Amino acid sequence: MSADSAAETSATETPATLAARAAAGDRPALSDLYRTAGPRLYALALAVAGDKPGAETALAAAFVEIGSGLAPRDDTWPWLVDRVRSRALSGRTDGPRPAIEPARAIERADGLGEALAQLSEIQRRALVMAYASGASMSELASQLGLPEVAAEANLRRALLRLRRALGR
Amino acid sequence: MTGERDVLAVLAAEHALGTLSPAVRQKLSALFRSEPELARLAAEWRTDLAPLAATLDPIEPPAEVWRAVEAALGSAPAARAPMGSGARNGAWNDVGLWRVVSLVAICIAGALGFAHLDQHGGSEHGGASHLEAAHEQGVAVPIAAAAAPAGHFAVLADEERKGALLARTDSGLHRLVLAPLRALPVPESGHYELWLVAGEAPPLSLGQLPPLGRVIERLPGSFAPGAALQVTVEADGASPSSRPSGPVRFAGTIIQIDGTSP
Numbered sequence: 477m478s479a480d481s482a483a484e485t486s487a488t489e490t491p492a493t494l495a496a497r498a499a500a501g502d503r504p505a506l507s508d509l510y511r512t513a514g515p516r517l518y519a520l521a522l523a524v525a526g527d528k529p530g531a532e533t534a535l536a537a538a539f540v541e542i543g544s545g546l547a548p549r550d551d552t553w554p555w556l557v558d559r560v561r562s563r564a565l566s567g568r569t570d571g572p573r574p575a576i577e578p579a580r581a582i583e584r585a586d587g588l589g590e591a592l593a594q595l596s597e598i599q600r601r602a603l604v605m606a607y608a609s610g611a612s613m614s615e616l617a618s619q620l621g622l623p624e625v626a627a628e629a630n631l632r633r634a635l636l637r638l639r640r641a642l643g644r
Numbered sequence: 645m646t647g648e649r650d651v652l653a654v655l656a657a658e659h660a661l662g663t664l665s666p667a668v669r670q671k672l673s674a675l676f677r678s679e680p681e682l683a684r685l686a687a688e689w690r691t692d693l694a695p696l697a698a699t700l701d702p703i704e705p706p707a708e709v710w711r712a713v714e715a716a717l718g719s720a721p722a723a724r725a726p727m728g729s730g731a732r733n734g735a736w737n738d739v740g741l742w743r744v745v746s747l748v749a750i751c752i753a754g755a756l757g758f759a760h761l762d763q764h765g766g767s768e769h770g771g772a773s774h775l776e777a778a779h780e781q782g783v784a785v786p787i788a789a790a791a792a793p794a795g796h797f798a799v800l801a802d803e804e805r806k807g808a809l810l811a812r813t814d815s816g817l818h819r820l821v822l823a824p825l826r827a828l829p830v831p832e833s834g835h836y837e838l839w840l841v842a843g844e845a846p847p848l849s850l851g852q853l854p855p856l857g858r859v860i861e862r863l864p865g866s867f868a869p870g871a872a873l874q875v876t877v878e879a880d881g882a883s884p885s886s887r888p889s890g891p892v893r894f895a896g897t898i899i900q901i902d903g904t905s906p
Contacts, residue, residue, distance in 0.1 A: 503717075510710055510713070514704075514705055514709075514710070515702030515703055515704050515705065516697060516698060516700070516702045517697070518702075518703050518704070518705035518709070519697075519700040519701060519702050519703040520697040520700055522703060523700055528706070531705075532705065532706060532708070532709045532712075532744050533744060533748060535705055535709055536709045536710075536712045536713050536716070536744050536745075536748045537748045539710075539713045540713055540716045540717060540748050543713065543716075543717040544717065551691055553694070554690065554691040554694035555690075555691075557694035557697050558660075558690040558691075558694060561697070562662075565662045574700060574701065574703065576699060576700060577699070578699065580699050581696055581698075581699040584695075584698040584699055585695035585696050585698050585699065586695045586698065587695055588692070588695045588696065603696070604696055604699055606661050606663050607661060607693055607696040607697075607699075608696060608697065608699050608700055610662055611663070612662075612663060612665075613663050613664075613665075616663065631658075631663065632654050635653070635654050635657045635658075636650055636653070636654065638692070639650075639653055639657075642692060644653070644688070644692075
């Protein structure tokens with residue numbers, strides 16, 4: 477494939493298709509994936525890790541894994557998102573984090589919007605904050621301004637409602 | 645009220661989210677081996693929840709992140725790696741870049757012996773067998789990333805800047821372990837030898853390279869950040885105290901990583 481046609485193709489490709497191609501050894505697809513989805517993944521890594529070194533390492537390590545043929549060929553994109561998040565989580569610090577606005581999840585979370593819209597506002601906040609900030613239960617309680625037991629109850633209700641809405 | 649399936653689903657979800665206490669998380673992780681349904685549920689949640697990442701506004705990562713990916717994959721731009729004493733100039737002095745490369749290498753090296761070097765006082769046996777297995781297979785085995793360990797690191801790369809070996813010391817600078825990041829070519833004749841090149845002093849031999857995973861004890865005082873590690877091919881039978889005479893095959897600069905704020 478020529479450079480021109482590769483650029484043309486990548487313009488219409490989603491992170492999911494680019495990730496699948498990158499996992500199959502397509503190096504230009506890996507580069508395109510980084511260029512198009514890297515900033516989104518870095519924002520997640522930074523929000524979860526709380527510091528730049530942890531976020532940079534999480535992002536780079538996941539891309540090296542894909543480029544080394546270590547990523548699954550199926551569902552590579554959600555694997556990548558989770559890989560970046562998990563690595564960022566393992567080195568989590570108390571550092572400053574980008575702002576998280578849970579209401580945005582309804583428009584932005586592909587395929588989850590409808591399910592998220594069925595949650596109460598506090599349930600949605602609990603779920604989105606837990607995911608996007610990597611907060612522990614006590615941190616989540618403090619972010620939500622609730623006692624820990626109430627934060628936990630809201631998160632669990634959110635998870636069950638989401639599960640039903642997804643038909644699981 | 646919720647049934648047993650719901651309880652399992654919520655536990656699996658909290659495992660995927662990371663909100664469980666470390667003790668509960670550990671117990672649940674252990675259960676994954678005997679309860680594949682629980683592991684399947686957690687994997688399903690990780691896929692289902694991934695779109696939530698889009699809630700955040702994108703942030704452009706620093707340029708060194710992609711450069712580190714390229715360096716680790718051996719697809720860095722054409723700048724040739726300086727060899728011999730030149731291993732300490734140009735991109736090789738880019739401490740930010742090599743810090744990321746080293747952390748990435750630690751994440752994916754599969755060197756369990758590395759991860760536990762401090763805890764177990766140098767796990768020569770378990771670590772070495774694992775490393776040798778990885779070496780034979782020529783693959784990097786992913787491990788769960790712990791918090792970044794403290795110590796001195798160097799990624800030794802070949803002429804094309806492709807990472808070949810990861811060197812790591814314990815935090816007390818007493819031991820050095822080498823792990824392969826990929827299968828290394830066998831020299832046509834002679835053997836690999838590891839050298840420490842510090843300042844203007846003559847290179848100091850740290851011994852023959854194989855077996856990989858071997859722990860080198862009693863590091864010299866000149867083993868410090870900024871010094872270089874080089875691997876040359878030396879003729880069999882040469883004195884280990886002599887100067888390097890063969891070509892440099894792998895080289896890297898020693899950097900220090902602080903475990904608390906890598």
